[in-house]
Amino acid sequence: MRLQGTEPGLDALDAGILSALDRDARITMSELARLIGMSAPGVAERVRRLEAAGVLKGFSAEIEPRALGYAIRAMVRIRPLPGKLHLVEKLIDACPNIVECHKITGDDPFLAQLVVRDIEEMDGVLEALAEHAVTSTAVIKSQAVRRRLPPLR
């Protein structure tokens, strides 16, 4: 196996495996084997190697927030007030409505994805942040590109 971070390291079979697992992570190794034309132990071994190489970090469920009553999703840029960077980072982590947050370059250090049931709930979260940071909120209207993999080779 090649070192992590060097390429390609992935042949067409690995690419097929990753692609299939991305479409349906609960597929059986047998079915996966049929799809790419290998034996089940063979693909299972490759999957283990991809995990060991750090390519496959895990498998997760795609859950639809709307179906849980979270009608609104928004991207929030967050700029902590002077001296409040660490405090704000803790606030962000402690806010259960923030389902993801990146530290980014530029004027606003954080870009968070917010999921709320209604405008009132959104306002509550933003108000709580407002004491220690300036926020810019953009409501998500739709997905132009649904989560997908980058080119695998």
Added chain:
Amino acid sequence: MRLQGTEPGLDALDAGILSALDRDARITMSELARLIGMSAPGVAERVRRLEAAGVLKGFSAEIEPRALGYAIRAMVRIRPLPGKLHLVEKLIDACPNIVECHKITGDDPFLAQLVVRDIEEMDGVLEALAEHAVTSTAVIKSQAVRRRLPPLR
């Protein structure tokens, strides 16, 4: 089962199921059954119902772009030039380095997540967009909050 979008609709067992599947989507129904204290056919039935209700949209692999040689990740705000909205949307969809894109409110209609191997590749993507849109790029330095579920009840 309650109508999609009405709450709660989820009891503690469903919440446990979703949480466990989010942590590891490839867990067996038997193991999941043990975790939440039910029989295997019982949990399997609940999982089917959560899928039918639109709560569980699917299961996907978490793939680490870095391990594939994509050293840089960035969030790009994209503002199409007048009359170029649809063209830009097509360009975005056709760009394999864009792994996700939201249509949002505000001055910049699109917020895309970009994954590239190096600065040169990033420049190439942004140059291609520059003909038809104004872009603002923020490189992702780290994840402050790793993808997680909102409160399930």
Added chain:
DNA sequence: GTTGAAAATAGCACGAA
């Protein structure tokens, strides 16, 4: 939702290329 039996699958050792 549970139990129990049949079919499919996973995981292992071993041999071949």
Added chain:
DNA sequence: TTCGTGCTATTTTCAAC
């Protein structure tokens, strides 16, 4: 090394309750 075959344990699925 990496993959395939054949075995056993586990899991899935379906029936009946």
